[in-house]
Amino acid sequence: RKEVEQDPGPFNVPEGATVAFNCTYSNSASQSFFWYRQDCRKEPKLLMSVYSSGNEDGRFTAQLNRASQYISLLIRDSKLSDSATYLCVSLRRGYSTLTFGKGTMLLVSP
Amino acid sequence: DTGVSQDPRHKITKRGQNVTFRCDPISEHNRLYWYRQTLGQGPEFLTYFQNEAQLEKSRLLSDRFSAERPKGSFSTLEIQRTEQGDSAMYLCASSFPAGHNEQFFGPGTRLTVL
Numbered sequence: 699r700k701e702v703e704q705d706p707g708p709f710n711v712p713e714g715a716t717v718a719f720n721c722t723y724s725n726s727a728s729q730s731f732f733w734y735r736q737d738c739r740k741e742p743k744l745l746m747s748v749y750s751s752g753n754e755d756g757r758f759t760a761q762l763n764r765a766s767q768y769i770s771l772l773i774r775d776s777k778l779s780d781s782a783t784y785l786c787v788s789l790r791r792g793y794s795t796l797t798f799g800k801g802t803m804l805l806v807s808p
Numbered sequence: 809d810t811g812v813s814q815d816p817r818h819k820i821t822k823r824g825q826n827v828t829f830r831c832d833p834i835s836e837h838n839r840l841y842w843y844r845q846t847l848g849q850g851p852e853f854l855t856y857f858q859n860e861a862q863l864e865k866s867r868l869l870s871d872r873f874s875a876e877r878p879k880g881s882f883s884t885l886e887i888q889r890t891e892q893g894d895s896a897m898y899l900c901a902s903s904f905p906a907g908h909n910e911q912f913f914g915p916g917t918r919l920t921v922l
Contacts, residue, residue: 702850706848730909732910739918740915741899741913741914741915741916742851742899742913743913744910744911744912747910785850785851787850789909793864794839794841794856794858794863794864794903794905794909795841795853795856795864796841796843796851796853796901796911797853798850798851798852799850800848800849800850801850
């Protein structure tokens with residue numbers, strides 16, 4: 699079983715829609731979590747860190763559920779420019795290296 | 809541009825040749841990471857430096873791979889006797905050990921082994 703699992707999609711949504719991605723992790727020692735965004739043939743870019751209490755950054759909201767070992771990302775009012783692959787990432791306690799999921803592809807259409 | 813830089817951006821080589829990639833991290837970041845990404849997969853960790861010390865190596869890093877960070881600034885990743893399975897995007901990231909240890913990635917070096 700992969701340590702971080704995501705639905706690869708693609709998720710096809712119209713502009714203005716709300717879309718949510720979930721991600722599950724199997725290692726209970728995972729301490730910190732992140733969402734990265736990756737455009738086609740580009741490097742991953744940090745979208746947001748995920749805090750235990752949940753956090754929001756503009757149209758993006760991230761939630762962490764430690765009991766169920768899942769992380770979510772909600773995107774409201776989708777824009778064409780949100781089309782990308784969203785990578786769920788964990789960091790284990792005492793380690794410095796990131797573990798990535800395979801990513802979920804989002805396609806926002808006019 | 810004060811982000812992470814990598815050189816070259818693209819490398820095409822023949823099987824059996826040696827290749828070397830360079831990464832320059834963000835200047836105040838003392839941690840540097842190498843990852844590899846193949847099509848349809850997320851990046852996979854290869855190795856990690858804190859200053860000049862190589863602190864962790866993945867099982868993915870075979871004997872043909874070696875990485876250095878001699879002065880705690882830039883790093884090089886060398887692949888000897890390349891194989892077609894080495895074709896991938898090689899990503900470098902850097903971070904400062906504070907907060908949540910957010911890592912920032914360079915543009916990557918895309919390696920194609922013919």
